[in-house]
Structures are given as structure tokens and as C-alpha cells.
Amino acid sequence: MRLALYQPDIPQNTGTILRLAACLGVAVDVIGPTGFDMTDRALRRAGLDYLDHVAIVRHETFELFDEVRRANASVAHTADPRLILLSSHAGTAYHQFRFEQSDILMLGRESAGAPVSVHNAADARVRIPMMPGLRSLNIAVAAALVLGEALRQTDGFPVDRSGP
Secondary structure, three states: OOOEOOOOOOOOHHHHHHHHHHHOOOOOEEEEEOOOOOOOEEEEEHHOOOOHHEEEEEEHHHHHHHHHHHHHHHHOOOOOOOOOEEEEOOOOOHHHOOOOOOOEEEEEEEOOOOHHHHHHHEEEEOOOOOOOOOOOOOHHHHHHHHHHHHHHOOOOOOOOOOOH
């Protein structure tokens, strides 16, 4: 399971998502361009002390990300990992979707979502059911909800050795 951030433009949200990913042992793909300085130095300066605990792969464009996604599957002789786009325009509610361990959960830009080309490239799109008239959740909250369900379904949570 992986998270992918499509051209994130709010550094605080990206930091929260990276912390979530570190705590749950999930890698993150960041697809540029970002709306802020995404260097390790800038992230550390922003107080992201979890940076050493999360695998981050940066991609200059969506097309390069998609090439890497497909190439990695080819090298491993597996099917392409499914790209699952979180979108308020999707027809399927995330809790009704059947996730797989190799899925990549993609979140669009906070300011504009994902373009049609990304929607078209996605293998599936899921939404978070909300009250009528409300637009969307904070992107980090959305990531936590859907990632939590995906990890639950695939038994992908880290093993808790801390005891009862």
C-alpha cells in the first residue's frame, strides 16, 4: 500500500500525511510540481522529525510517476499496482470498495483536485460519503480515513508489539 500526492500545495497537509505514512509504515509518492519547497532540508526545518521514518519518492510529473509505477510492476513480474484516486466526484464510496495490498491511493491538489488526465489514468475512483451541500474534507483527514479502511481490509497495519 502506498499514498501518492498529486502536486500538493499546502505544506502543513503534506507534513501531516507524511507523519501518518511514517506511523503506519506506508511509502509516499510526491508528484510535482509542489506548491512549496519539498526538499528534505525544508521539511526538517518545518519540524517534520518523522522524515527518517517514511519512504518518500519524488516524481517531477504524473507521467514519470506512472512510468515508474508500471516499470516496477514489470520488473517484479506482477500486475501494475492499481491507482485508486480519492475524488469527491467518484461514484463508489471508499468503504464499499475492495482494496488490495499493492494499491496506490492518490490524493489530488488541495486547491484543484486532480485533472481529467489523472482521473482517466486511475484504475478506480472512490469518495468519502458526506452530508449534502458539503464539498470536501481536509486532504490529510481524507487520507487517514481511506488509508485506514484500506489497511484494515488488507490486514496491512503495523504489528503492535506494545502489549495491551
